[in-house]
Amino acid sequence: MTSNTNINISSTGNAASDLSDLKLNIVLAGVGGQGTLVAGKLLGTVALKLGLDVKVSEVHGMSQRGGSVITYVRIGSKVFSPIIEKGTADFCLAFEELEALRWSGLLKTGGTMIINSQKIRPLPVLMGKAEYPQNIKSALETAAPPSTRIVEINALATALDAGSSRAVNMVMLGALSYFTEVSIDLWEEAVMEVFEKKAKLIPLNLQAFHFGRDLMR
Amino acid sequence: MKEILLGNEAVARGAFEAGVKVVSSYPGTPSTEITESIAQYERIYCEWATNEKVAAEVAVGASIRGARAMTCMKHVGLNVAADPFFTSSYVGVNGGLVFVAADDPGMHSSQNEQDSRNYARAAKVPMIEPSDSQECKDFLKTAYEISEKYDTPVVLRLHTRVSHSRSVVELGEPRDIVLRPYVKDIDKYVMMPGMAVKRHVIVENRMVRLAEDSSRNPDTIGLHSIKMASDKLGIITAGAAFQYVSEALPDASVLKLGMIWPLPVSLIRDFASRVDRLVIIEELDPFLETEIRAAGIACEGKALFTLQGEYSAQMIRAKLSDIPNPLSAIPQDNLPVSPGRPPVLCSGCPHKGLFLALSRLRVQVAGDIGCYTLGALPPTSAMDACVCMGASIGMAHGFDKATDGQDSLRTVAVIGDSTFLHSGITNVINAVYNQSNITILILDNSITGMTGHQQNPSTGLDIRLRAAPAINLEALVLSLGVSSVQAVDPVDTHLCQQVIKEELLKKGVSVIIARRPCALIPSGKGKKEDRTVVNKDNCKACGLCYKMMCPALTEGPDMKPIIDREACNSCGLCRNLCRYGALTKGGRKE
Numbered sequence: 001m002t003s004n005t006n007i008n009i010s011s012t013g014n015a016a017s018d019l020s021d022l023k024l025n026i027v028l029a030g031v032g033g034q035g036t037l038v039a040g041k042l043l044g045t046v047a048l049k050l051g052l053d054v055k056v057s058e059v060h061g062m063s064q065r066g067g068s069v070i071t072y073v074r075i076g077s078k079v080f081s082p083i084i085e086k087g088t089a090d091f092c093l094a095f096e097e098l099e100a101l102r103w104s105g106l107l108k109t110g111g112t113m114i115i116n117s118q119k120i121r122p123l124p125v126l127m128g129k130a131e132y133p134q135n136i137k138s139a140l141e142t143a144a145p146p147s148t149r150i151v152e153i154n155a156l157a158t159a160l161d162a163g164s165s166r167a168v169n170m171v172m173l174g175a176l177s178y179f180t181e182v183s184i185d186l187w188e189e190a191v192m193e194v195f196e197k198k199a200k201l202i203p204l205n206l207q208a209f210h211f212g213r214d215l216m217r
Numbered sequence: 218m219k220e221i222l223l224g225n226e227a228v229a230r231g232a233f234e235a236g237v238k239v240v241s242s243y244p245g246t247p248s249t250e251i252t253e254s255i256a257q258y259e260r261i262y263c264e265w266a267t268n269e270k271v272a273a274e275v276a277v278g279a280s281i282r283g284a285r286a287m288t289c290m291k292h293v294g295l296n297v298a299a300d301p302f303f304t305s306s307y308v309g310v311n312g313g314l315v316f317v318a319a320d321d322p323g324m325h326s327s328q329n330e331q332d333s334r335n336y337a338r339a340a341k342v343p344m345i346e347p348s349d350s351q352e353c354k355d356f357l358k359t360a361y362e363i364s365e366k367y368d369t370p371v372v373l374r375l376h377t378r379v380s381h382s383r384s385v386v387e388l389g390e391p392r393d394i395v396l397r398p399y400v401k402d403i404d405k406y407v408m409m410p411g412m413a414v415k416r417h418v419i420v421e422n423r424m425v426r427l428a429e430d431s432s433r434n435p436d437t438i439g440l441h442s443i444k445m446a447s448d449k450l451g452i453i454t455a456g457a458a459f460q461y462v463s464e465a466l467p468d469a470s471v472l473k474l475g476m477i478w479p480l481p482v483s484l485i486r487d488f489a490s491r492v493d494r495l496v497i498i499e500e501l502d503p504f505l506e507t508e509i510r511a512a513g514i515a516c517e518g519k520a521l522f523t524l525q526g527e528y529s530a531q532m533i534r535a536k537l538s539d540i541p542n543p544l545s546a547i548p549q550d551n552l553p554v555s556p557g558r559p560p561v562l563c564s565g566c567p568h569k570g571l572f573l574a575l576s577r578l579r580v581q582v583a584g585d586i587g588c589y590t591l592g593a594l595p596p597t598s599a600m601d602a603c604v605c606m607g608a609s610i611g612m613a614h615g616f617d618k619a620t621d622g623q624d625s626l627r628t629v630a631v632i633g634d635s636t637f638l639h640s641g642i643t644n645v646i647n648a649v650y651n652q653s654n655i656t657i658l659i660l661d662n663s664i665t666g667m668t669g670h671q672q673n674p675s676t677g678l679d680i681r682l683r684a685a686p687a688i689n690l691e692a693l694v695l696s697l698g699v700s701s702v703q704a705v706d707p708v709d710t711h712l713c714q715q716v717i718k719e720e721l722l723k724k725g726v727s728v729i730i731a732r733r734p735c736a737l738i739p740s741g742k743g744k745k746e747d748r749t750v751v752n753k754d755n756c757k758a759c760g761l762c763y764k765m766m767c768p769a770l771t772e773g774p775d776m777k778p779i780i781d782r783e784a785c786n787s788c789g790l791c792r793n794l795c796r797y798g799a800l801t802k803g804g805r806k807e
Contacts, residue, residue, distance in 0.1 A: 033563075048219065048221045054221065055349070056383035058381045066768060102555040126768070127596060144546060
């Protein structure tokens with residue numbers, strides 16, 4: 001169903017016979033305040049528009065205060081558990097380097113990890129009680145089998161180019177979109193729907209989404 | 218029409234479709250978004266109550282008067298509401314009445330891992346447990362039918378993975394809001410011993426009838442579903458655990474319970490007789506297992522699975538399936554160690570300055586529930602105890618009395634504005650009445666912060682952000698008889714230290730109000746032109762500014778600080794700390 005490069009969900013995907021056993025697991029790992037919740041909501045909207053079942057599991061409360069935050073998105077013909085198990089993620093979108101390292105065990109063989117090169121130093125590092133690991137991307141590449149793809153982008157710089165540091169989530173989704181066959185129109189509709197109540201933010205977020213997608217070309 | 222809704226949003230939608238008229242709640246993770254979402258349905262009256270007990274009493278009153286009513290809380294909130302909850306079981310309802318209690322297995326944001334199902338058994342109230350957003354909506358509607366048909370409050374039990382997971386929901390048509398006629402009936406609504414004795418008989422009969430009807434009508438009253446597959450292994454489960462079971466054991470026979478109290482014992486007995494091995498899969502307490510065993514049905518449960526935390530498909534597969542669990546693509550053994558990332562007081566949180574003052578004074582701190590509980594962790598480590606909502610003041614009084622007044626010279630209670638109004642006030646009265654000498658710090662950030670910014674009686678706005686009377690905290694505590702009240706700006710660490718020292722020495726109960734809005738709400742956002750810049754010429758690289766652990770301020774290669782301008786909220790805490798004028802406002806140049 002899934003190959004290294006592309007995921008066969010298309011906007012006309014309903015008709016495809018192989019959708020019946022489709023399971024797509026996407027992990028969004030980041031730091032509280034980076035917009036992973038909105039990104040998860042947007043992926044849920046995309047799945048709904050494709051006529052697929054979907055579960056998005058979020059963590060609220062304590063974890064939002066700058067803690068490590070993980071959102072699971074599971075898409076398929078029928079989804080039961082809202083949680084993604086170790087070794088089963090098709091995609092891992094790491095909004096921060098250290099979080100890429102922390103959640104790397106979730107990735108499956110043949111999966112794709114997109115890392116935002118941004119570094120947010122956690123408290124133990126700020127206090128000098130721990131070191132922020134160096135060369136995370138190459139450590140992951142060394143450990144990963146060849147079929148597993150690891151891409152690093154500077155989503156923060158790209159988001160700032162689009163107009164706001166808060167659009168990192170849209171840059172990450174834009175990058176993800178490159179690996180799917182979901183039509184651009186459908187992605188754009190989903191962005192507009194998610195920001196329906198904050199309409200003036202739509203152009204900026206669409207811009208960030210496209211910038212993110214362009215990074216993958 | 219289909220929508221993708223959070224479990225909590227689906228509960229709100231269910232209330233709208235069921236014709237609920239009154240909703241009163243106190244925020245608490247993971248239940249908060251239910252009542253927040255209710256606010257979008259204009260025809261429903263909704264409010265943030267001062268605490269869960271008050272909220273439950275409002276809902277009980279609305280129900281007696283004939284309206285469908287709901288009150289939502291987290292698991293520990295049900296402890297606060299337990300008094301009205303237990304007796305509302307005897308009173309029954311007029312308009313349907315639902316208590317929503319959201320448990321937090323794994324304690325993502327809670328102080329304990331209690332299992333609310335025990336309350337249903339103890340209070341003799343039916344409890345219903347959904348496993349996804351669609352069921353959140355549908356089961357709530359059935360809960361109102363059951364409530365009115367059987368004259369009983371009903372509990373909808375949620376937990377984090379149901380409350381905070383989004384899934385697809387087919388929307389239905391809303392029922393009209395109808396007020397049932399109210400007739401004065403003291404035998405039913407006034408619980409004095411003479412009346413309650415009779416009501417208790419009715420309650421016991423009701424629960425027997427519900428158990429029988431739940432077995433007899435598994436799809437409708439019971440909300441149960443049965444999948445018969447393998448006769449080797451049968452699973453009884455409910456809620457989120459059902460999803461993990463479906464994932465891990467596709468070939469097992471499964472009895473999924475909807476109404477989990479009272480139990481459909483004959484249905485369970487029948488299911489058990491059709492499988493060779495019966496396993497109960499439930500997070501937290503062996504609630505179903507104990508009852509099923511007590512009915513003389515052989516089963517396994519907690520001998521295989523833990524009492525703690527959340528379950529997963531992996532955990533179930535490891536115990537009951539031949540299929541191996543998947544392996545990570547990236548072996549974790551040789552990777553660098555990931556330092557932890559605990560939650561911290563936000564960048565720009567003004568109340569960090571106050572915790573820095575407490576840390577420097579090395580006082581004993583009786584803490585409370587909210588963002589500021591994070592003050593217990595490094596770098597401030599300024600907290601000795603934290604138990605439940607409102608407890609800080611009582612605990613400080615306890616320190617004082619345990620030491621014949623000695624500890625009041627070095628003990629403070631720390632409590633937020635919302636928590637103080639929730640259950641701190643009665644503690645102040647107690648301390649004043651019993652002649653305590655404690656010092657109470659009210660951290661007023663003008664919002665209920667940790668749960669995601671809800672209004673409260675001190676903020677001047679209601680749940681729909683319309684103007685509301687604002688409680689004046691100074692006037693309130695003075696009227697309670699405290700001997701001294703002062704307000705300080707928590708960003709000014711030096712002043713905080715001085716004022717705390719002063720008040721600790723005073724006789725009687727002192728209150729210090731540390732007032733500055735949360736950095737994440739509009740009134741607390743700093744001006745861009747006030748963001749801190751580093752004047753490297755003045756900097757002596759003394760390192761003092763690093764001590765407050767602001768995520769926006771890090772140490773550069775020359776030991777001098779670097780400010781992340783995106784993260785800086787202009788709070789000025791670092792500027793106040795610097796003795797050399799190396800940290801200043803950025804001015805308008807950027």
